[in-house]
Amino acid sequence: MTENVIPIKEIPNYSRKDFQSDQTVRWCPGCGDYAILAAVQKALPDIGKRKEDIVFISGIGCSSRFPYYMDTYGIHSIHGRAPTLATGLKIANPELSVWVITGDGDGLSIGGNHLLHACRRNVDLQILLFNNRIYGLTKGQYSPTSKPGTKTKSSPMGSIDEAFNPIAVALGASATFIARTLDTGVKHLDQMLLEAAAHKGSSFIEIFQNCIIFNDKTWDYASDRKQQPDTVLFLEHGKPMIFGKNNDRGIRLNGLQPEVVELGHGITEDDLLIHDETNRNLAYLLSQMDYPDFPVPFGVLYRDTTKPAYEQAVMDQIHQAQEKRGKPDLRDLYMSDYTWTVEPDKRETQAIMRDEMGTGPLDEEYLDNMEKSLTGEPQQVNKIHEGLSIDPISNLLFGRNAITAQAGDSLERAIKLMQDNNIGAIVVVDSSKRPIGIFTETDVLRKVATQIEDLSARRVVDFMTRNPDVLQSHVPIAHALYLMSIHKYRHLPIVNEDGVVIDVISFRDVVKYIQDYFV
């Protein structure tokens, strides 16, 4: 994946016509959306993308009809959810230029949550919020950006809701490009679109848009050519904040508050705030400036180019994982857990074992077994149990040397060794002192006494028990006791880590140890 280099595509010489679809535009005559559509179609030839790499995604509302009129890829989705589709699309194909078209109801009411999170994640989207401060498609209810007191069919006595400030919302949600412009301000709108398209990350543009039917003239203070110089502050990065018909007014900081000042009378441009797009605090301050107390700021309020775009971070992790773990292999993935193998031949054996067990409803048999167990008294636990289950066998050993015999030794020699050392068992070892058998007093009683006449002529190896159970000295005494009790062993060889015999413990040793608990 990583070695694939994306070929640089040649961008044809597009005109705005290349972006017009064959669908008849059906907004109300005089709607601000026409102007925005025209501006977008005019800007797209200049963003450096082929048109098949451009996607418009909208929600529901008047503005959301937008994609139908664009001859690009597009989805007219559902109310408020456009940012979610756009995010998924961008992660699936980060090379696309993805635009979200939304409105104040779509983006700030029903889809408010998604707008916040798309901004927060810094997905490389261009989010154009058409703000007309009204619900148009549903015929004129107040919206989340309507000024308090707005009289509509659903608020006949005036709305009582406080209005959202879209710029402050985007800023609070950590969008990395935040701008404001106007539907009919063709040149400024075009410039903002190009800047947003060039930004890698979440770009948010609030576009003042006029609804001629339900909320006409809501932005007149800003769009009216005569008033605009006094009501709009056009921001330019690195330039002082000047406005007014005669460029004679400006914004100055008074303590922590901005204020409008007249230039002259000792106040010069040097006293004015200089716009800095990268200053988040300044952006917040600007977001709070509103008409009529202040001119409303237009332009790029905030731009942060230091953060990686979300989909880029997603792909970075994919590439990291691929580099670290190499070529992915499904077989390895399936096997990445405890596995066990059932061999075909072993299956035969198991089948045979199963047959020996018999078939039929064994649940009942199991119940019978449980009933049998019921007759046993529950075991009481005491200190001896505790001690035996924890104390190691080494507690029984006192540095005695193991008395051993060789395989070739005679019975006579073996019995003599037992008599001389007063022990009940002797371990028969190979040349590396590893046990091959054990010869005990029981063997003498059962197999030798009265049966064998010439003890020197017979070898111990023919009378011993081969391959005896052995234990290491760190094992709890309980385990030795257990083996002794179920197998009726009286002696158990103790070996070290290399399997060399170091001692033999007897049942007597254990009994003596238990006795000590009572003393």
Added chain:
Amino acid sequence: MIEHNDVKTFEEVENVVIRFAGDSGDGMQLTGTQFANTSAVFGNDISTLPDYPAEIRAPAGTLAGVSGFQVNLSSQHIRTPGDAPQVLVAMNPAALAANLGDLEIGGTIIANTDAFTTGNLKKAHYDENPLEDGSLKGYVVHRVPLTSINRRALEEFESEMTSKDIDRCQNFFALGMTFWIYDRPLQTTKTWIQQKFGKNPTIAAANTKALEAGYFYAETAEIFQTRYRVRPAKLPPGTYRNISGNQAIALGLVTAAQKAGKPLFYGGYPITPASDILHNLAPLKQFDVRTFQAEDEIAAMGSIIGAAFGGAFAVTATSGPGIALKSEAMNLAMVLELPMIIINVQRGGPSTGMPTKPEQGDLLQAMFGRNGDSPLPILAPATPADNFNIAIEAFRFAVRAMSPVVILSDGFLATSSEPWNIPDPDSIEPIVVTHPGPRENGNQFLPYRRDGETLARPWALPGTQGLEHRLGGLAKAPDTGNVSYDPNHQSLMIDLRAEKVHRLQEMIPPTEVYGRKSGDLLVITWGSPFGAARSAVARAQTAGLDVSHVHLRHLNPLPRDLEAIMKRFKRILLPELNTGQLAFLLRGRFGMGNIESFSKVTGRPFSINEIYKKIHEMM
């Protein structure tokens, strides 16, 4: 030295159901999982079921905080985690109180007496200590002062570990005891401890010590008692692993994407019991798995629509409440006709319901829970491991029909586990995906021009020259997909979308009838009741009853041969973990009056016995 094979050491049993129960912080899931893995590696067939509280950490010692894990191990093929546990390991009074009702009569209780303090008894609503007041007569009770013995066993670690840390090892002590009783080797767990805690040698050593101490303690305390041996099962040859439904579905999704040469996009919002699918996929980035934790359920659904439009294999998983939120976007996905998977790991409803308990109450929601006529293909896995197959099959369906596909899993299938005979990935057929190529001739591209056979529209991807098109939720004209309110267009498009889903019947293999092909009684199931129903029918057949079983993995469309099969039986019994939703559908679809719904809505899966008894009653 004498011969010792005359000593009867082991009781051979076919299967054992054991439940470990303790406080949610006692590590009971881990203990149970270790027991299950060890048994699986030993060669038993196994099936497991965790039962954990919705509360992350309910107050210690309370009934609300009891966490349990049940393991069924057998020398035979098994299909369920077992009806009733035969052995209950109770780490405290609450664990005993919460689980005693499930324990088989005469079953074995291993209780940690140290936890039966006045305070804990009170929290479990016991007036008297049940270990002493004779109320457990009829059970085999092993009273083990587990906490104190474990502390003594780990004395050597006192300088390095707090007493809390030491007590935290006591689940391994309990595990060690059960390993002894059921003759399991310690090695699998020892290896696991090394892998898990190897970075902290003290913790690893202490847990190993606790495991061994429990084993050796059991030897001593149970010295004159029976041990049980469950022989390895006769499983088909192959390499196996233990797998839960949520693990299996994740592997299936990755496999499907790989088999199509696609990135896998997963958009999800955390919800019980589906979150594990996200957890299982997130670490698989090397397979180009792009996981996206969305801000809410709706966003998760929206994101997979966008990803599917962009050409990824897109999937989301949630549970009932999440489906409710996603429904509008699912409907959009349906009319956009894009391939994607929506997994519903069903839980107890309605509303928030019982997040950790299984139910099958969302079938009608999947069928009809959207405005307008909105047909979506619906598949349902039968067993935990079947989730793997169903995920791949779902993508085949989605791509063929250019449609979102719903998978109905449930909390039982998702969290319980069974051995999975690991397939050879090369043996899995590729998923062939075609996208229309670029066109420069200016010919109009028709995004809703359908394939004559499948009725699917083309999956044209953004980035393809000349195929620029717009999709939307508004009613549309055929071929162009342009907005159209023409009555004929609306009617035609609704019919075409339904017919397209219907034609997926061609993808469904002939229905297998377990038992006679006609007769007196047919049991029909879908989803997780499969295991209990199949076992119950098998038992009934052995008992000479004329009963057969059909299990449905495809709910929309239904298999083409289903109606004919149903008509060959006098009566039909339909066990469902809801109040009869499939029964309702089948009655409506086929107009049959002989379908009897067998409903269970307790948040618990069916037991074999329940279904067997019901069959018995009906015969």
